Amino acid sequence: MSDGESLERLFAGARRFNWDPRKRDVTLRDRGIGFEDVKFVVDAPVIVRRSDRHGETRYMVFGFLEDVEVVFICTIRGDVLLDHVGATSKAR
Numbered sequence: 001m002s003d004g005e006s007l008e009r010l011f012a013g014a015r016r017f018n019w020d021p022r023k024r025d026v027t028l029r030d031r032g033i034g035f036e037d038v039k040f041v042v043d044a045p046v047i048v049r050r051s052d053r054h055g056e057t058r059y060m061v062f063g064f065l066e067d068v069e070v071v072f073i074c075t076i077r078g079d080v081l082l083d084h085v086g087a088t089s090k091a092r
Contacts, residue, residue: 018082
């Protein structure tokens with residue numbers, strides 16, 4: 001299994017999404033992106049880069065939300081994708 005296939009399988013197993021409501025509110029206000037939108041990003045083709053930090057396995061996920069390129073950072077625990085850092089958009 002290649003790294004791409006294993007990452008695809010890893011994200012395919014994420015069935016639930018969780019985030020800090022305060023971070024979600026700030027990101028929605030400042031960037032116009034709600035963490036609940038992550039569900040739509042990971043259902044489409046994405047580029048994933050592993051980016052460990054503070055002893056934790058994290059993933060930078062690059063994808064599109066409608067026609068806007070977005071990036072978010074998350075971890076996966078079991079079947080839960082945890083959004084850690086607010087999503088950012090590359091274009092509006």
